[in-house]
Amino acid sequence: MILCIGNILSDQQLNQVRTALDQGQFEDGRKTAGWHARLVKNNEQMQVADDTVKSLRAGVEKALTEHPVFQMAVRPAKMTPILFSRYRDGMTYGNHVDDPVMGRGAGRLRTDISFTLFLDDPDSYDGGELVTETSAGEQTYKLPAGSAVIYPSSTLHRVAPVTRGQRRVAIGWIQSTIRDPAQREVLFDLDTARRTLFEREGKSSEFDLLTKSLANLQRFWAEV
Ligand SMILES: O=C(O)CCC(=O)C(=O)O
Ligand SMILES: [Fe+2]
Known part of the structure; x- marks a missing residue:
């Protein structure tokens, strides 16, 4: 089941997140990709060392996990720390499947569900659709700011090149209490x-x- 969930972040929360991202330090996204995904990953991620990331993460994580539709669809057991990614100037992430196991120590988890929470108004950039390849064919997702798509981590997917403006998203992975x-x-x-x-x-x-x-x-x- 691939599900779109609207209104996870309010306009006020979105403005706060965007302002923090405007001021944040970004680095090459290849740092956190597995060896084969690295070949097709061309984006930027907010540096985790940046102190504002912690409070941003906490706010977004709270909004997501408290959302009733998210709870019903995901039934989370564990979640990775949220990543803030940015795509601009033709950046893209080619076809890949996410790593099945992520994190270390107590944070180690099996990835059952991936999510993308869109942070920028879809009219403010061109391209940047999340494309999933399923047995029913390709589906594209480019949602209003504050909305998220959740999809099984077993899905082959990609991000189409951004040809104007910037596409910023919060992404993460969840181990569900219900694996199947x-x-x-x-x-x-x-x-x-x-x-x-x-x-x-x-x-x-x-x-x-x-x-x-x-x-x-x-x-x-x-x-x-
Ligand atoms: O930005 C997205 O919508 C998904 C990115 C992605 O597939 C990933 O980081 O593994
Ligand atoms: Fe991915």
């Missing part, structure tokens, strides 16, 4: 249906049964 994308989709659908039912008729006995099934499926599937 098909199982995550079952839980997402059930949860969506039960919430819709709740809005319609409150805590009915049907709502209780759906809630029970949702909880018990998680007892079968969740890795904690």
